[in-house]
Amino acid sequence: MIKNKEFKIHNDLLLSKEEVWNFQKLINELGPRLTGNAAHEKYVDLLRNELESYGLAVLEDKHRFNRWEAKQWKVIVENEKAVEEEIPVTFYYPYSGATSKRGVTGELIYCGTGEGNFKYAKGKIAIVDVVIPSVPRSLLFKKRSSYPSGAKLPFLIDNPVVGSVLKGANLRKAASEGVLGVICIWRKISSENASQQYLPFTEAYKGCPSLWVDFNTGERLKELAGINARATIILEASIENNAESSTIYTVLPGSNTEETIIVNTHTDGPNACEENGGIALLALAGYFSKIPVSERNRTIVFVFVTGHFQIPQFGVDNHQATSRWLYKHPELWTGNGTNKKAVAGVTIEHLGCTGWKDDKKHLSYKKVSPVDFELVYTGNKVMNEIYMRALGGRTKINTITLRQRNNIYFGEGQPLFQANIPTISLVPAPDYLCKISLNGDIDKLDADLMYEQIQTFLKVIIEIDSTSCEILGKPQRQSYGVL
Numbered sequence: 001m002i003k004n005k006e007f008k009i010h011n012d013l014l015l016s017k018e019e020v021w022n023f024q025k026l027i028n029e030l031g032p033r034l035t036g037n038a039a040h041e042k043y044v045d046l047l048r049n050e051l052e053s054y055g056l057a058v059l060e061d062k063h064r065f066n067r068w069e070a071k072q073w074k075v076i077v078e079n080e081k082a083v084e085e086e087i088p089v090t091f092y093y094p095y096s097g098a099t100s101k102r103g104v105t106g107e108l109i110y111c112g113t114g115e116g117n118f119k120y121a122k123g124k125i126a127i128v129d130v131v132i133p134s135v136p137r138s139l140l141f142k143k144r145s146s147y148p149s150g151a152k153l154p155f156l157i158d159n160p161v162v163g164s165v166l167k168g169a170n171l172r173k174a175a176s177e178g179v180l181g182v183i184c185i186w187r188k189i190s191s192e193n194a195s196q197q198y199l200p201f202t203e204a205y206k207g208c209p210s211l212w213v214d215f216n217t218g219e220r221l222k223e224l225a226g227i228n229a230r231a232t233i234i235l236e237a238s239i240e241n242n243a244e245s246s247t248i249y250t251v252l253p254g255s256n257t258e259e260t261i262i263v264n265t266h267t268d269g270p271n272a273c274e275e276n277g278g279i280a281l282l283a284l285a286g287y288f289s290k291i292p293v294s295e296r297n298r299t300i301v302f303v304f305v306t307g308h309f310q311i312p313q314f315g316v317d318n319h320q321a322t323s324r325w326l327y328k329h330p331e332l333w334t335g336n337g338t339n340k341k342a343v344a345g346v347t348i349e350h351l352g353c354t355g356w357k358d359d360k361k362h363l364s365y366k367k368v369s370p371v372d373f374e375l376v377y378t379g380n381k382v383m384n385e386i387y388m389r390a391l392g393g394r395t396k397i398n399t400i401t402l403r404q405r406n407n408i409y410f411g412e413g414q415p416l417f418q419a420n421i422p423t424i425s426l427v428p429a430p431d432y433l434c435k436i437s438l439n440g441d442i443d444k445l446d447a448d449l450m451y452e453q454i455q456t457f458l459k460v461i462i463e464i465d466s467t468s469c470e471i472l473g474k475p476q477r478q479s480y481g482v483l
Contacts, residue, residue, distance in 0.1 A: 013290045014458065015283040017451040023279045024352075024450065028272045028440040032198075035268040035310045036067045036245035044267055047278050047304055048248055054289045056250040061328055063306060065313040066205065067243035068095045072236040073211055075183060077108070077221070078229045087220070090194045090212045091436070092235055093184060094201055095310075096171055097209035103234035104180040104209065108225035114167045114184070122178035125231045127221050130212075132163035132188040141375075142405040144384050147391055151400055153373060158358075160189055161433055164199035171206035181233035182210040185218030190358045192365040196436045198270045204312035209235040215362075247325055249303040251332070252288055254296035254465070260332055261464055262301050262345045262421065264322055266308035266412050272442035274433050277348040277426075278304055280454045287458060297465045299340065301332055308412060315415075322347075323415035333421065343469045344383070345416030347425035348457055352450030355398075356431055365431075371398040371449055372430045377413055378402070379423035379475035386467070387424050390459035396449040422472050424460055426453065 015023075026046070027033070033040040048058045073092040079085045106124040111117050114130045134156035141153060169184050186194040191214040199212075211233060213221065224231070245268075263284060265277030285302045307314025307321035316323040326333060335341030355369030378384035378401045387401060409417050413425025432441045464472065 008295065009458065009462070010287070010291060014287045014455070017447060020279055020283060020451055020454065021447040023282065024272065024276055024442070024445065024447070027276065027279070028442045032270040032436050033268055034069065034270060035307060036065065036243045037069055040245065040268050040306070043278070044246055044248060044304070044306070047267065047282065050282050051250050051285060054286050056252065056285060056289055059249050059251070061247040061325065063245050063247065063314060063324070064242050065245065065307070065310060067240045068098070068205055068237055070235060070237045072234060074234045075211055075213070076232040076234070077224055078231070079224070080227070088213065088217055090186060090191070090214050091196045091198065093169070093171070093210035093212060094198055095203055095205045097175070097181070097207050097235065098237040098239060099181070099209050099233060099235050101234070101236060103232040105230060105232040106180045108221060108229050108231050110222050110225045114169045116170050116174060118174050118177035118179050121174070123180060125233060126174060126179045126182045127218070127225055128169050128182060128184055129187050129218070130164065130167050130169065130184045132158050132160060132186070133166055134158045135162060140405060140408055142403040144378055144401040144403055145388060146400045147388065147397055151398055153400060158188065159429060160193065160197050160199055160431055161429065164197070165202055168200045169210060171208040171210055175206060175208040179208060181235070182208060183221060183231070183233070184210060184212050185221070186212060186214055187218070188362055190362045190365045191216065193358050193431055198434045198436050201309045201434055202311055209233050211235060245306040247303070247305045249301060249325070250285065252285065252296070252300045252302070253293070254298045254300065255293055256298045258340055259298045259469060260301050260340045260342045261298050261461060262303060262333060262342050262416060263348070263461065264303040264305060264345065264412055264416070265348050266305045266321055268306055268309045270434055270436045271432070272440040272445055273350045273353055273430070275308070275349060276351050280348045280351060280457060283454050284458060284461065298343065300461070305412065319418060320412050320414045322412045326415055326419055333419065341469070342421045343472050344464045345413060345421040345423045346457060346461060346464070347411060347413035347416065347423065347427070349411050349426055350428045350430070350433065351453050352445035352447065353428045353430045354444050354446055356444060369398065370446065371396050372428050374399040375427050375429060376401045377404065377409055377411070377417070377423060377425040377427065379417055379421070380473050382471060382473055383422050383424050386460055386463050390456045390463065394452050394456065396446065396452055417475050420474055422475055426457070
């Protein structure tokens, strides 16, 4: 049984559950907040205004990048009767390419799996299978502890985010072979689960327009390829070179001016949970800004980074987007010379997630758990103990704490860990994490769970703030080099 450690907490200074949920609904109403788009800019402005209403000075890093945004997408085929027919598409492939309004037209050809044998596909429309792999959990995750004590991940992990990265189409290769466009077939995932998945989100522009279809549509397309049918891919997109997107942050001084705690998240994301970590940071920044400085030992830096959904353009050496902020602001974390030293990093992402999965045959998609696996990386044993103690008093809980595994550390806590800062990083990974549904999948979030998670991180920061740097220690990690 987890024993709740006694903390001096002013409950009246924390946003209420209703206020937190109102923020959640507000950001969800903005729509998909893809990197640098209008909705994303409005969200960053909302965060900025709220922080300033707490009396905090908001600092800003403006970043330039090449922004791609889809406007229209469809596939039209010449069917068995030589009649043009529009077929259902699950979604577009982000940053894949762009066509005119008329699209690109060519003969359909099946090219195997995502890696693709595009040798004979020049001037044609290639079809590839993208099979979601079942990855042994031991290759992705290394468990530290759990609560309840028997909680464990499935032996095999199948997740569309992981699958799209590991098995996605090699569009750069397709472009180099002169392929006009690629149609990717989701396999080992239900049609409902595959619908409107904004995946993969980790790739730079490829110059080869590509769309996703489900298994049933894919089978039909392969039959049409067998009779040398033709198809047209339309993927209209705006491409804005030298677009702008901002990371914002605020520095809340403590009585100790030499040490910092970095609390971070990202602001871009396609739906209600991805990314709602900014709401937690608002609640925590508001709380700590209202307590006496005598109760704040260290300086707390709240960082809202942009670029998580365009890591190739924002991350340093292709690390997560927070690596760019670390690179630009050594004065707030390195401890070298007069620089402040970060004694801990706390990352908050994907609050309030319930669990949804396909059935074993990938025919239906349904709720399987009132609390999705609360995956939390803890950088060392002390940080793990702090997090486990902070869980005291929770009523909704399904927590698994993790060590990094095979150099894998998901989420925006990764750069902090790689910079040798002891970390605690919340990063649940539900199947709907990157879906762009009409309602933002807000119906899959639990307001009570979300609020309990924020309360947990309040306790985490309070205990970290009262723990000496020597006790907090360093991450248990392999060497990643210097950012």
